[in-house]
Amino acid sequence: MRRPLPSKLFKHGTRTSFFDAVVSETCEYLRETFSELAELNYRIEDVPLIEPGENLKRFSTRRSTMTITLYRLPIERLGKRRIPDPRIHIEQAVLAAAAALIDKDPWELVHPDN
DSSP: OOOOOOGGGSTTSSHHHHHHHHHHHHHHHHHHHOGGGTTOEEEEESOOOOOTTOOOOSEEEEGGGTEEEEEHHHHHHSSOSSOOOHHHHHHHHHHHHHHHHTTOOHHHHHOTTO
């Protein structure tokens, strides 16, 4: 049975609480900065349902409800070799999901003045 490890092992608290906090802060930034994301909602799930032959997704979007769903385990476990800071890695996934939701390039959300 899986259970959270003591928070002393993680400098940011438990993995789940850190992940939730970063997602929440990033979504709040997006809501405040971009009018088209003012109604942004988010959900966090551990893993997506995977169909045979389908690639593992890190996020999904639902435009009708302005909702992004972030899959915690694929985000935390995959592709971190180039990004040493876990906060940046999570923020990058949130920005990619929000950008896909409104059909923009993620860099347009990082640099709003461009």
